Amino acid sequence: MKIDKILPVIYFIPLILIQVLIVPYIELNGIVPDLILILLVFYTLKYGQLYGMILGFVLGALTDFSTGSILGSSMFTKTLSAFVAGYFYNENLVGTITKSPLFLAIVFLASMVNAIAFSLIVNFDISLNIFSLIFDQGILPSVYTTIIASIIMIFTPRRSYI
Amino acid sequence: MRIVKNIWDQFKEYLVLVFLLLISIIFISHSDNPSVKNLKTTAFGSFAFVSSLFSDVLHTTGLKSENEKLRKQNAELMLEINKLREFGIENVELKNLLSVKDTISYQLIPAKIISKAFSADQTTFTLNKGKSEGIKAGMAVITGEGLVGIIERSSDDFSLIRTLKHINFRVVVKDQRSRFQGILHWTGSQLIISNLPKTSEIKLGDRIVTSELSSLIGQPFPIGIVKKIINPDEGYFNNVLIKPFVEIEKVENVFIVAAIPHKIKNSIELNFYNSGN
DSSP states (O other), X not given: OHXXXXXXXXXXXXXXXXXXXXXXXXXXXXXXXXXXXXXXXXXXXXXXXXXXXXXXXXXXXXXXXXXXXXXXXXXXXXXXXXXXXXXXXXGGGTTTGGGSHHHHHHHHHHHHHHHHHHHHHHTOOTTOOHHHHHIIIIIHHHHHHHHXXXXXXXXXXXXXXX | OHHHHHXXXXXXXXXXXXXXXXXXXXXXXXXXXXXXXXXXHHHHXXXXXXXXXXXXXXXXXXXXXXXXXXXXXXXXHXXXXXXXXXXXXXHHHHHHHHTOOOOOEEEEEEEEXXXXXXXXXXXXXXXXXXXXXXXXXXXXXXXXXXXXXXXXXXXXXOEEEEEEEETTOEEEEEETTTOOEEEXXXXXXXXXXXXXXXXXXXXXXXXXXXXXXXSSOOSOOEEEEEEEEEOOSSSSEEEEEEEESSOGGGOOEEEEEEEEOOHHHHHHHTOGGGSOO
């Protein structure tokens, strides 16, 4: 059980390599899916909000270190995303929620929170266009992340889920 | 004690959230601290080493098509060079007549991008060249099309590029036709030159290059063309939208301009190049 809880930190290494080496090949006008966020939402729904927030903080720190972004920015946004995703944690539904379409909706919501919070933190500008913030920097990356999450869901054998 | 326990049981998620967010904010506010920078450079160097092992395998797949493209580009450049050589000779003669001396010399160091981190606000790339090759913070990174960004920091073997699509990227640019100057920056979705006087004679399609006034990039590297002029009814300034020549997302091989600015100019300006970053 304890080993299982640190597994996402181990999974982070191949995932961040895919994120910086392979994902750039599928970018659409600079928009890329966030694989780390999918991992985070998955484990938050498995172990709950509190665990998710701590995991988000750790994965965020590792992301900041490996991508060279402002230290603390991903820590902040991933913690917040896990907090939001954690509201959908239900002890009785562990194992089924990550197989249902609801999982994709949660990924979309968490991704929106992640992307918008990130933009506000690193680029806070009083003249910021709200439409651009929500659409360009919020919805578009979230849709892409959700599509990738659905592809992972489709091609992952059911028995390998929680 | 029981009250504290009750509060913890009832609000632990919120308390942990606030605690973790506060730590994150402390990190964000200290991101320019030298010790934090050193920590980031060490971590980034280690990660870049791992990425470089895998990136070599990935890059070999696209080599054939890239080779073909480069051969075509080579032929086109040969024709262009012929034309420029003529201009160059003429330029040297004119400079000799006016007794104007070149103040800047530079060499190009080829490098390969081994990983890319995209986000709307801060797109950064990792290069396979570092301090051991003489790379320093502040050096310009270019391709055949134009400027890609500047070196943000270097470890011994790797460097991080702050690309044009990074909100902390600022550079003095000029309109090559009208010679008007302004500061170019990335807003998170657009590359713009802001606060240009309405009297400036910038037109759609004008070429924008880096200005010699820039203490970082003292050479006129191409940036892009004027795509749109935003002319608000009120105020005295325009914003100019720029379409970059370089498709930042598609760049794979670059050159680092190891600029050697004029010693006197450099000491007067306390150039970033000499800061030892």
